[in-house]
Amino acid sequence: MWNVMYDKNNIKLAIVDDHPMILEGLKSLLEKDTKLHVFSFTKGATVIDFIQENKIDVVLLDIVLSDGNGLDFCKIIKQKAPQSVxxxxSNQAERSIIFRFLENGGNGYILKNADSQEIIEGIEKALIGDLALSxxxxxxxxRTSVTDFELPRLTKREKQILQAITKGNTSAEIAEQLFISVITVETHRRNLLQKFKAKNMMELVKIATENQLI
Known part of the structure; x- marks a missing residue:
């Protein structure tokens, strides 16, 4: 049962994925099995521009995109078009990423290995106000795990330093780039290790990369 605020014969849906084959497959699947009007995009920024000029009822959003990550794009879409589901x-199955997506206003999370029926049912559930989870x-x-932890919140400066670390920059190089002292950079490095519970910089970069923080 569709939500009364939606015309079930005129639901506009956008798919955002930077893999053309996945886009085409999903588009043909949804247009064949439903009465959805499907638009496809390979970049998050493009769909954001589109929804500012056009009403979109549902956005199916990948987490890993060539021009950013779906966590950030979800938040922006909900700010600009709060009525859009x-x-x-995504293939990203990390518990912390799922929770962050929902915290950013997401209406559901479906893994790409879900079958077509589960995807369509998820869309229907979200349109009536339920949480769509495969x-x-x-x-x-x-699931709970002793190794599972919520990702720490980072300051703007910590994000800048983390990005520089992943590029292999030394503390002296980072200090010069950001116009701060080497001691300040070293302090931020220690704080980042503590925040991420990482043993060394390699582990820090690995955690940050896996969780789409850089």
Whole structure:
């Protein structure tokens, strides 16, 4: 049952994925099995421009995109078009990423290994105001682990230093780039290690990369 605020014969849906084959496959699947009007985009910035000029009811959003990440794009879409339903459709199965997407206003999270029926049912659930979670995502969210931890919040300066670290810059180089002292850079390095519970810089970069923070 579709939400009364939506005309079930005129639902406009946008798919955002930077893999053309996945885009075409999803588009043909959804247009064949539903009465959705489907638009496809390879970049997050493009769909944001589009929704400012056109009403979109549902956005299926990948997390990893060539021009950014779906966590940030989800937040921007919900700010610019609060009425739009935003559902992640991704291979990213990390519990922390799922929670961050939902915290950013996401209406659901579906893994790409879900079958077509599960995707369509997820869209229908989100349109009536329910949270659209594929079965595997529900299991991941209920799972607890001693190694699982919530990603720390980073300041703007910490993000700048983390990005510089991933590029292999030394503390002296980072200090010169950001117009701060080497001691300040070293202090931020220690704080980042503590925040991420990382043993060394290699582990810090690995955690940050896996969680799309850089």
């Amino acid at each position: 935003v559902i992640a459709l 079965k595997e995502v529900q299991e991941i969210m209920l």
